[in-house]
Amino acid sequence: MSEFDKFPAAGNGLLDRRIFLRGSLVGGTSLLTARAVATTRESWMRSPGAPMDEIGEPSPHEAHVKRTNVRSTTGTTGTGVSFTPHEHLDGIITPSRLHFERHHSGIPDIDPDAHRLIIYGLVERPLSFSLDTLSRYPMISRINFLECSGNSGSCLAPDPIQAPLSFYHGLVAGSEWGGVPLSALLDEVGVKPEAKWIVADGADSPVMNRSVPLDKAFDDAIIALYQNGERLRPSNGYPMRLFLPGWEGNMSVKWLRTIKVVDQPAMSKDETSKYSDLQPDGSSQLFTFPMGVKSLIRSPSHGMSLDEPGVYQISGIAWSGHGGVRRVEVSADGGKTWADAALDDTVLSKNLTCFRSAWRWDGSPSTIMSRATDDKGHVQPTRDSIIADRSVGNFYHYNGIQAWRVGKQGEVTHVYA
C-alpha cells in the first residue's frame, strides 16, 4: 500500500491534504554520481556575476511574464484594460508592475505637490488636504484584493474562451494598501446628521465618480497613498486613491480629488449604465458592492501541459468581499466528489488566500474545479446557477466555478462543467 492509497480523499486521484506534509510525491532524477555533479561548475560559476544596482529588475528569462490583453476602445488609447497574468504567478501579493488596469480615459500625469484632496458638501467645515498634510495623520496598512466588477464576465460567453486564464480572470490582484483612514478625515470636516453617502471624484479627464454609503466610509475605507510598500503607481491612482476593501474595484476611485458628503447617491453613469446587474424580469439591480466569494485554479490551467501521469500540485487563489476564506474544495472528477484543499498560513479578511491540493493524475481525461466558502457562509456558485439568476446580457459580478479539462496528452483546456 503506497502513501497515496493510505489517504484517499476524493475520486479520480485527488489526495488528502495531509499528503502535503509528507514526501514521496514526485521524485527527482536519481543520481548515482551526486558527488561528482556537485563538484562540477556550471558556466555561470566560473567568473564573477553582475553588480548591485539602484533598481532591481526581473530575470530576462521571465520577460514573457507581463500584463495580457492590453486593449483600448476604438479611437482611444487610454479607455480600456490590461490583465494580471495569474497563470504565471503564485502567492497573495501581485507585483505592482503586473497589477491589472481599468482606466476610463487614461492615466493622468498629476503633480503631487499641486494635487489636493477636497472634502465638502454636508460638512461643518470643508477642508483641503495636501499630500504632506495627509502624511501627518495616523495611517493603517492592510493586504486586500482588488477586483473589477467585470472580471470573469466573459465566462458567460456561449463557448469557453480558449486562452490563458488571465484573458478572462485577470482583473483581480492582491496588494498591501497603506493610507489614512477616511473616518479620521470625516471627523475633521464634521459630517452633518442628514448625510448618508459620499461621492468620490477622480482627477482623470472624465472625472470618474462613484457614490459610497457613509457606513462604509466610516468603516474600513482609506485614502491610499502606498501600495506594496512604496507610493502608489500612476496606473493605480498616484498620488492618492480611495480604497474600499472587498468592494467592486471601480468604487475605489483612482486619482482621488474630491469627496462630497451628500444625502443620496449621485446616480452617475458608472453606477447606473454600468456595474449594475440585469435581472430576469428586465429590471436592473444597482449597487452590488461586495465582490462575491470566488476561487480559481491557477495551475494547471489553460495552455499548460502535464508531462506524464503522476502527482501534481493543484494550486490557486480564493477570496471574498464579505470577509475571509474559510474553505476551498477541489474536485478532479468534474464536481462529482470534492476534497478540502490546504490553505496557506496567511488567511486575511478581504484578501487572496492560496490553496493547494496534491493530485495523482492517472493519464485519463479529467476535469478539475475549485469551490470556495467564505467565513460568512457564502459558497461559490456554479456557472449554471448564475445564468439562471440573471438576465441574458448581464455581465458584471460573475463568480462561478471555473473548470479545466486535462486531456489524454496532458493538455489543459477551458471547459464549462
Place this chain on the structure above:
Amino acid sequence: MSEFDKFPAAGNGLLDRRIFLRGSLVGGTSLLTARAVATTRESWMRSPGAPMDEIGEPSPHEAHVKRTNVRSTTGTTGTGVSFTPHEHLDGIITPSRLHFERHHSGIPDIDPDAHRLIIYGLVERPLSFSLDTLSRYPMISRINFLECSGNSGSCLAPDPIQAPLSFYHGLVAGSEWGGVPLSALLDEVGVKPEAKWIVADGADSPVMNRSVPLDKAFDDAIIALYQNGERLRPSNGYPMRLFLPGWEGNMSVKWLRTIKVVDQPAMSKDETSKYSDLQPDGSSQLFTFPMGVKSLIRSPSHGMSLDEPGVYQISGIAWSGHGGVRRVEVSADGGKTWADAALDDTVLSKNLTCFRSAWRWDGSPSTIMSRATDDKGHVQPTRDSIIADRSVGNFYHYNGIQAWRVGKQGEVTHVYA
C-alpha cells in the same frame, strides 16, 4: 480641554493610541469656496491620459526612491551591498526592485532550464531536481522579513552617522516567499539517522555556503521559487534560493545548487571569519541564527523636517527572528517615559510589523525612540547594553534602540541616546 489632553499617555506630547481612532489631529486648509475649487479642472484633467501598458512603472515624481549606498569592495563590481530606502517606504512589503542586496561575487546569470538542485550526502538516495520537477511539489507561501547579519552594525561607530536611515538600517526587507518545503524534499531523499546538519551551496562563483541544523531544515525552511507573487529576481537568487524564516540573511543561500546532508557543520569562511560575534573575553561566538527583536522609526527620521509645531505620525517597523511582535513602545523624551504604539492589523510571525503613534510636537528639541518586545518576551536592548555585552570590533547582529533628535527648527538628526 482638547482631545489631546484627555488622553495623556507619556511625556513630551506623546499621545495615547486611542487618538488613532479619532480625528482632530492636523487639520487641512479651511476652504470657504470648496464648491468652486471642486468644479475647477487641473491641467491634467483637460485631456485623456496615458494608455495601459504591459509593464507598469513608478511615477517619475518618485524617481528619487531607489536603493542607496550601492558599493563594492575595491577591485570588484559584485562584492558588496545596496540598501533598501526605508525612509521612503511604509508597510510590511518591500517592493522587489528595492530589496537590499548583499552579494559575495555578483549575480550569476543562471539558465533556469539547465539549473538543478542536488541533494546528497547522508541520504538513502541522492536526487537532482529541475525547476519543473520542483513545481509539481506542494508549495507554501508566507510573508517574512529577511535581514542581513550586518544590518545596523555601523550604529556601533563612535559618532552617529548623519545620513538617511537606510545607510545604516537598509539591510532588512519584507517579502512574500513561496516555494517547496525543504522537509518534503528531505523525505524524498531519505535522511540517514546520523545526519545532524545540511550544508547549502550557491551557484555563484565563490560558491557561498552555510551550514544549517537539520531541525531548522525540517521546520520551516523552503526552497523559494517566488517572491512577492512572481519568480525570484536574479538579485534574490533566481531561479531558486534557500529561505530560512527569521534567521540571519546569508544563511538563506541564494542561487541554491546543492544541499549536502552531513553530521557536522562545514565551518566555512562565512560561518567562522564572518557572521560570528566577538565576546568581551576575546572568544568568538559562532552560529547566532535568529535575528534579535528590533524596531525602527522610519518617519520622522534623519533628513526629514517638521514644518511647524503640531501633531505628527511617528511610524516604523518592528520584527523578531524568534516569532511575532507583541508590543512596540515609543518615547518622545529620550527614554524617560514610554507609551504603547498602535500596531497595524497584520502581525505575522517572523515578519515586519508596522507601528504608529500620534505625537504633538511643541516646537522644543525632542528625542524620539522605539522599543519592540516579541511574543517570546525578548525586549529590544539599548546601544549601551549591546556594547557592554560584546567586544570592541564586534559588528554583527546589532539590534539596539535607534534614537532621532528633532531640533528647534524641526530638523531631524541621528543621535545616540
